[in-house]
Amino acid sequence: MISIKNVSKIYSNGARALSNINLEISKSEFVFLVGPSGAGKSTLIKLMYREEEATRGQVFIDTINLSRLNPKQVPLLRRRTGVIFQDFKLLPTKTVFENVAFAQQVIGKSKQEIKVNTLNILELVGLSRKKDSFPSELSGGEQQRVCVARALVNKPQILLADEPTGNLDIDNAWGIMELLDKINREGTTVVMATHAMHIVEKMAKRVVKVEEGRITDHKLGEAY
Amino acid sequence: MISIKNVSKIYSNGARALSNINLEISKSEFVFLVGPSGAGKSTLIKLMYREEEATRGQVFIDTINLSRLNPKQVPLLRRRTGVIFQDFKLLPTKTVFENVAFAQQVIGKSKQEIKVNTLNILELVGLSRKKDSFPSELSGGEQQRVCVARALVNKPQILLADEPTGNLDIDNAWGIMELLDKINREGTTVVMATHAMHIVEKMAKRVVKVEEGRITDHKLGEAY
Amino acid sequence: MLNQVSFVIVQALVSLKRNIWLTIASILTVMTALILLGGSVFFLANTSNLATSFESQIEIAVFINDNQNREQVIDLRNQIQVMAGVDTVELTAKEDAIIEFQESMGSSSLLEDLGGINPFPDKITVKATDARLVEGIANQIAEINGVDKVRYGQGILEKLIQFTDWLRWIGIAVVAAFAFASFLLITLNIKTNVNSRENEIQIMRLVGASNGLIKWPFFIEGLLLGFIGGIISIGIVGIGYNWLLQYIITTLAFLPVVADQMFMISVFALMLIGGMIMGVLASVFAVRKFLK
């Protein structure tokens, strides 16, 4: 599903974020990315939905080589991919409802369908009461859950979650993890970067450890 | 030092964040605020540096009633207070160095002093190499550490930390906690909102639990 | 597809409403720009009209030889009448000429004072259709048998033409300057609008919005801003110009003015369409850089 081959990433200011990374993730897998702050986890995830391009090496989604992707096709790739951003990236002039609805509007769903889906997913992340609030009127954890809802609502083939529980208390965090686990069991490939070691340990999935831009440790999960 | 009396906060969109809160924090105390997402922890902290004003009740810092504070004096209050914001709030057009320097320029320190202080604190949070990067060129955890450095650099009388370790791995998180503990032992009053229960437990300080805008539990730390 | 069209339109309207101050500022800007533009077009039209009316006052005075009799003079007049470029022809007989002069001197007995001798010749006054043809026509007439002398303010003519040309150029320069300023105002304003939403555009792209879905709401916003600003400015310019016309017609009747209905409607159409095109174009420029 996701195949990363000899990838290095050097940002335009010269910062070296990744050095010669090789990683294969198959369909329906659940993979944790762990490692210290600044190790390159977010960069690795950004390569997978082409917010950034690899300086060297290739990134494949199925058989698509992302560095050869026509700019017009980038939106198509992103519609198959749900992303929980580390910094949320909510649209500030849209309400919670509209933010979640927007991700469905881009793929042309009908109004009725959008309404039902959005209300359902907001219920699941516990934000029904906040549906008409703007992002600036939410607490940190509430914003994070809106971001989770938006990423999940289209039942994407790939879910990329960058620190999705950093602003959540334990109960809320586990609620989110159950959602991710459920969508994974329904066939979605999940890649999650996190610092929450108690979650990583309890979930018992494949774990990839990144340090200073290199993969330094690799543990297979129980499913293997 | 900080005294909150019968405070309620209702935001202008009608959201009730705090209901009749009473809380006394004495000088040099270290207090954790815990509770689920959306409980009102950040709101409580925002009242203490007057980003928000109480709808009912009073907030005192020493003998100053914040709701009676002349707008011209708000900057003076904030210069005595260091804040680690949940969403970082770094100046996007300034480098890491300049962001930390800015907090010292506002109190009129000399150029030389600023330089020494800034380089020292960046060293402490492990960002010496990133001093010329802009915030958009940092990882989530790096941004968070810049925010910590900025809050600590003036050795404030009060330190308000809102989820200061949410984007940090365990090692970095403990590094930050040691800094907070050290500044607290030197006399700074520290109030920290967090979801990281392993930190709260290990630190053994006073803990205030907030739920749905009310204080529902209160544990004194070992020092008492 | 229909979902997306209605989405895009709703999107544009909601954004106009949520950014109400920006919307009002933009409409005011478009309005100012179009008022300047429309006003300057009326200025140009009137300047040019004034210049033409100056030019049309150039006459050729043709003095006839004393030895020509009345028939010959009338014949001469008819001959001139049909020449290319001649607009009007007027004959002043010598008898009328002395009476005119007598009146202008305030005397009533000049002819008697002069002992019955009339020193004036017959005169034909010729107007050309275009000031630029005057010199050629005058030279042709001078060749005709029976013509004594031809006068048309040589020297002055050239200067007058230069002056009126210059007036027209000034008018055009004013319109051009205002058109440029209008465009700058509108573009800058909409650019502000879009720039302040750069962040928003980036996020839309990250969640998979196609360029079209991002662009179209901005285009429609630009169109609407141009339309509303256009309508208001047409109202203001229309009322203002009509008031000016009334004023000039009642108190400065000798000044030629442009009051042609069709022309006014064309200018108003230009303002409305210009405003809408500028609105859309400005949006296109503003959005483009975010969508490589």
Place this chain on the structure above:
Amino acid sequence: MLNQVSFVIVQALVSLKRNIWLTIASILTVMTALILLGGSVFFLANTSNLATSFESQIEIAVFINDNQNREQVIDLRNQIQVMAGVDTVELTAKEDAIIEFQESMGSSSLLEDLGGINPFPDKITVKATDARLVEGIANQIAEINGVDKVRYGQGILEKLIQFTDWLRWIGIAVVAAFAFASFLLITLNIKTNVNSRENEIQIMRLVGASNGLIKWPFFIEGLLLGFIGGIISIGIVGIGYNWLLQYIITTLAFLPVVADQMFMISVFALMLIGGMIMGVLASVFAVRKFLK
């Protein structure tokens, strides 16, 4: 204190450099605005000058009674000369008048043809210092003994004054419109600049910056933008106007132009200072709303 002053200045310069595109756009805007403004001031000055020159061409023709001898006529002239509001006085003796008329008719023997009788009276041509005084002066002169008749284009005079007044008003309206457009352009542009940094301003306040520390860099930026834009536009307007003057003086010499050095320097100073003031004022407006 000194630390803060140098900090504020460095702050402004760094921000101009980091937002280089915004800086260039702002300078271009200020430039356009000031060029429009400066150009329109020159337009106004020349329009007004032209109107004055039209007015100064109004003359009063005073015809003298035939029974006055030469001394009496000269006495009369001296009498008129010293009247309030009279600018110049010119005497045309009847002998000169007939010769002039003779030449204008193209004849060389008119006096002989007339049997030696000169029908022209002596004439004094009077110019007033101000067109508005003409009527009063003419009426006064008409009362004087020995004056036969006074003429000054009654009816036309009023219209001319109305027309030149109108020209001046148009000039002022153009300057006002451009000044307004300039201010709008500059304010809007700097507002963009500040708005796009709203977030930054909020953060500065949260870390304890006083209003002064936030405002001053913006004020200095506004001042610098106005200064640079002003200098460039003075160059362009200066060169452009000089070129226009050369053109008019060599080919349209009869058109009165304003080429006064002091006046030009004043306009340039106005542009520079105006640009700087507008820059600062725009910054003040733009920043104010963030600093309650």
